[in-house]
Amino acid sequence: MENTYNSxxxxxxxxxxxxxxxxxxxxxxxxxxxxxxxxxxKPILVEYMTVFVMCFLLWRHVxxxxxxxxxxxxxxxxxxxxxxxxxxxxSLVRGALSERIEHLRSQNSPFENQQGWLNDIKVELxxxxxxxxxxxxxxxxxxxxxxxxxxxxxxRDLSLxxxxxxxxxxxFLITIFIKPSFWDIYYPIVLSVSAFILYIDNYLKR
Numbered sequence: 001m002e003n004t005y006n007s008x009x010x011x012x013x014x015x016x017x018x019x020x021x022x023x024x025x026x027x028x029x030x031x032x033x034x035x036x037x038x039x040x041x042k043p044i045l046v047e048y049m050t051v052f053v054m055c056f057l058l059w060r061h062v063x064x065x066x067x068x069x070x071x072x073x074x075x076x077x078x079x080x081x082x083x084x085x086x087x088x089x090x091s092l093v094r095g096a097l098s099e100r101i102e103h104l105r106s107q108n109s110p111f112e113n114q115q116g117w118l119n120d121i122k123v124e125l126x127x128x129x130x131x132x133x134x135x136x137x138x139x140x141x142x143x144x145x146x147x148x149x150x151x152x153x154x155x156r157d158l159s160l161x162x163x164x165x166x167x168x169x170x171x172f173l174i175t176i177f178i179k180p181s182f183w184d185i186y187y188p189i190v191l192s193v194s195a196f197i198l199y200i201d202n203y204l205k206r
Contacts, residue, residue: 051196072175080171135150137150
């Protein structure tokens with residue numbers, strides 16, 4: 001009950017900051033309340049305190065829902081389909097194993113008819129962060145089940161990062177649509193972060 005109450009207050013304050021910022025508002029130091037006029041000698045502090053309270057409630061919301069957020073994140077990662085990148089990662093794995101493949105060929109390995117001793121290749125998203133992804137590639141090499149982890153960073157490979165990010169975002173939206181309870185946790189975060197960004201933008205443009 002307390003979390004629900006705090007979430008409603010958090011959402012209300014975020015909406016106020018968001019509308020205030022979108023409208024390009026500035027506080028002139030007085031407020032009409034029930035026929036009385038409240039005058040503030042330092043109106044800018046009212047703005048700062050409102051934004052501070054919003055950020056504090058955001059922190060409280062994230063901390064209190066962290067286990068659920070982590071579970072949701074794992075569900076999104078698990079449901080992200082990156083099978084379209086199979087050919088890319090197959091070539092990367094073959095490149096990494098090229099010396100061993102040549103060694104097996106020179107020894108006339110009994111697995112020489114298995115398309116270069118590499119098959120049963122599967123790719124899946126292992127982990128996701130703000131600026132990077134970890135892709136796990138499992139495969140059978142020389143008759144043994146093996147795996148290799150590839151780290152994809154936005155700064156180093158923007159094209160590949162963007163490709164995975166689109167699929168991750170798609171899985172995120174589908175998961176929220178299937179399980180609306182997750183959206184009840186996420187939308188206050190999205191709302192408050194948007195409000196904060198717009199507030200900073202409005203503040204700098206004054």
